[in-house]
Amino acid sequence: MSATLTLPAPAKLNLFLHITGRRDDGYHLLQTAFQLLDYGDRLTLRRRADGQLRLHGSLPGVPAEDNLVLRAARRLQQCAPPGAGADLWLTKRLPAGGGLGGGSSNAASTLLGLNRLWQLDLDLATLARLGLELGADVPVFVHGRSAWAEGIGERLQPIELPARWYLVVIPPCRIATAEVFRQEGLTRSSPELKMRASLDRVIDSSLRNDCQEVVCQLYPEVGEALAWLEGYGPARLTGTGACVFASFDGEHEAENVLQSLPVEWRGFVARGVSISPAHRALEAQP
Numbered sequence: 614m615s616a617t618l619t620l621p622a623p624a625k626l627n628l629f630l631h632i633t634g635r636r637d638d639g640y641h642l643l644q645t646a647f648q649l650l651d652y653g654d655r656l657t658l659r660r661r662a663d664g665q666l667r668l669h670g671s672l673p674g675v676p677a678e679d680n681l682v683l684r685a686a687r688r689l690q691q692c693a694p695p696g697a698g699a700d701l702w703l704t705k706r707l708p709a710g711g712g713l714g715g716g717s718s719n720a721a722s723t724l725l726g727l728n729r730l731w732q733l734d735l736d737l738a739t740l741a742r743l744g745l746e747l748g749a750d751v752p753v754f755v756h757g758r759s760a761w762a763e764g765i766g767e768r769l770q771p772i773e774l775p776a777r778w779y780l781v782v783i784p785p786c787r788i789a790t791a792e793v794f795r796q797e798g799l800t801r802s803s804p805e806l807k808m809r810a811s812l813d814r815v816i817d818s819s820l821r822n823d824c825q826e827v828v829c830q831l832y833p834e835v836g837e838a839l840a841w842l843e844g845y846g847p848a849r850l851t852g853t854g855a856c857v858f859a860s861f862d863g864e865h866e867a868e869n870v871l872q873s874l875p876v877e878w879r880g881f882v883a884r885g886v887s888i889s890p891a892h893r894a895l896e897a898q899p
Contacts, residue, residue: 616660618730618898621890622703622722623653624713624883625753626779626851626858629820631803640749640765641794644806647753647760648774650781651890652883654705654719656682658726661698666690668701672709681747685720688743689727697731708879710787712852714750721754722891729895741767757889761808772812773887777860778867782842783879784834784855793853796827825850838878845870860885 628646635641661667668683677683682703690697701723707715724740727733737756744751749766758771793799800823811820828850829836835850838857842848848859861867867882874880 615899616730617657618659618726619655619657620722620726620894621653622656622707622715622718623754623886623890624650624707624715624718624781625750626650626781626885627712627822628774629849630822630824630852631806631820632799632801632823633803633805635801636765641801642764643762643766644803645762645766646772646774646812647762647769648779648885649753649757649759649887649889650779650883651886652706652881653713653890654703654707654715654722656704656719656722656726657702658723658730659700660730661700662696663698664690664696665698666701667699668703670702672703672705675709681716681720682723684747685723685744685751686727688746689724689731689733689740692735692743693727693731693733697727699727699730706881708783708787708856710789710854711783711856712788712850712854713781713856714754714852717744717748717750718754718891720744720747720751724751724755725891725895729898754889754891757892759885759887761812770808771887772808774812774885777862777885778864778882779858779860779885780842780845780867780870780882781851781856781858781880782838782874783881784832784838784857785877786832786834786855788828788832788835788854790853792831793824793827796831798830799824799827822850824853828854841875
């Protein structure tokens with residue numbers, strides 16, 4: 614088996630996000646539909662036999678000790694035999710504070726990759742439990758399926774969604790999830806939905822992102838991006854933002870809108886997928 618492995622760390626979209634309550638420990642209860650994308654970061658892992666974990670490169674504003682790649686590697690190392698180590702290289706394309714799950718996806722690909730390189734043979738349920746210690750969105754990336762999610766985002770049911778292309782717009786701001794959930798004006802009492810009755814309306818106006826109004830108040834540039842994108846179809850915030858998205862029937866249509874994107878914003882076009890590109894890459898390995 615090769616000592617080096619490269620895995621995608623895909624983005625996700627929250628096709629809707631309803632907050633249905635709050636637990637005694639302060640965590641918010643929610644319902645959402647996670648749509649995985651064929652676009653994201655990339656992680657390269659190389660096995661070491663000296664027990665060291667080395668993350669090469671850095672992310673602006675993120676101390677190495679706080680990077681979820683290194684934190685995930687250290688957590689999994691507790692389940693590994695003595696001497697298990699790794700060199701790790703992360704290539705970022707997803708923005709921090711964008712609501713695309715970049716850090717959580719990085720952590721999940723680290724768990725998946727090192728589980729393979731260290732030959733631990735831990736199942737996905739075990740890896741997801743470890744991932745939940747790092748963040749509520751990590752389990753969906755570990756399981757690697759677009760999913761209906763409840764609880765704090767860890768209770769997952771795989772779903773098959775219609776094939777769609779998405780234009781994601783990245784406004785010039787970075788949003789901290791904790792800041793959004795602290796806001797007094799945040800809706801926390803949306804009625805619970807039945808999954809089957811709701812899947813075919815995940816992008817119409819009857820479902821919404823409960824964080825969207827608060828985020829637009831705090832960050833007017835997000836509201837401006839939404840207003841612009843609404844000119845081409847229904848648009849919505851993903852997660853707690855800052856990124857917003859709209860769906861299209863085909864890649865060409867989405868790319869044409871991307872070409873009109875104002876110069877002060879960035880964006881990309883991606884295809885929605887049911888199975889994570891990270892899992893596809895693992896399946897292709899010997």
